[in-house]
Amino acid sequence: xxxxxxxxxxxxxxxxxxxxxxxxxxxxxxxxxxxxxxxxxxxxxxxxxxxxxxxxxxxxxxxxxxxxxxxxxxxxxxxxxxxxxxxxxxxxxxxxxxxxxxxxxxxxxxxxxxxxxxxxxxxxxxxxxxxxxxxxxxxxxxxxxxxxxxxxxxxxxxxxxxxxxxxxxxxxxxxxxxxxxxxxxxxxxxxxxxxxxxxxxxx
Numbered sequence: 001x002x003x004x005x006x007x008x009x010x011x012x013x014x015x016x017x018x019x020x021x022x023x024x025x026x027x028x029x030x031x032x033x034x035x036x037x038x039x040x041x042x043x044x045x046x047x048x049x050x051x052x053x054x055x056x057x058x059x060x061x062x063x064x065x066x067x068x069x070x071x072x073x074x075x076x077x078x079x080x081x082x083x084x085x086x087x088x089x090x091x092x093x094x095x096x097x098x099x100x101x102x103x104x105x106x107x108x109x110x111x112x113x114x115x116x117x118x119x120x121x122x123x124x125x126x127x128x129x130x131x132x133x134x135x136x137x138x139x140x141x142x143x144x145x146x147x148x149x150x151x152x153x154x155x156x157x158x159x160x161x162x163x164x165x166x167x168x169x170x171x172x173x174x175x176x177x178x179x180x181x182x183x184x185x186x187x188x189x190x191x192x193x194x195x196x197x198x199x200x201x202x203x
Contacts, residue, residue: 022060025050026070030111038064038114065118075104076136083139090147091197094166097140098193101170102186105177116174137163144200153200166196 028050032041043064047057061067079100086093105112140163147153153162169192177185 018060021050021052021056022070025052025057025060026067026074029064029067030071030108033111033115038111062124063122065115065122068112068115068119071104071108071112071115072133072136075100076133076139078104079136080139083143090143090150090152091201093143093146094140094197095193097143098170098189102189105174105185105189113177120175133167137167140166147200151202154202157200162196162200166192169196 025046029041029046032045032049036045041064043054043057046064047054050057061069079097082096082100083093086096137160141159144153144159144162148155148157148159170189173185173188173192177188
């Protein structure tokens with residue numbers, strides 16, 4: 001008797017399992033960082049907590065600092081969920097995005113500072129962080145385009161350029177925050193947002 005193999009389902013299951021493992025590693029790491037501080041947690045600690053082998057950890061992340069990629073991915077998912085049923089203006093949607101970015105920095109401040117500092121010292125990881133940010137850029141582009149279609153925003157400003165400008169400046173503010181001894185980046189995030197809106201609002 002011939003056995004049919006569902007080749008479409010098997011890769012999907014593998015991908016879902018891989019994503020669950022990646023998520024579990026990340027969640028375990030963040031919980032340990034909150035309990036012991038970033039410097040007090042090793043890759044071995046994370047593997048023990050997530051019940052995975054070190055080889056599995058390194059299949060997902062190059063090192064501890066590379067966990068910032070998963071932080072960006074989860075943040076994008078959270079923002080996407082918050083905007084899934086958004087019925088307000090495009091400007092209000094962009095403000096929601098900025099509020100989530102600011103809140104994420106505030107709630108995870110001490111850990112993120114150390115993680116970002118270590119991450120930025122490893123240029124080979126930067127391209128992967130850019131990959132993780134692509135979905136967030138596309139989300140911003142979507143709402144800028146909606147604002148342009150509705151007449152809220154200027155149509156002569158490329159949506160992609162506006163989105164990249166906003167998120168690149170957010171990244172610069174975050175980098176400055178990482179290097180400062182004591183600071184709160186939230187005001188700077190909203191100052192950047194205000195500057196962007198002044199540039200793209202329909203006059």
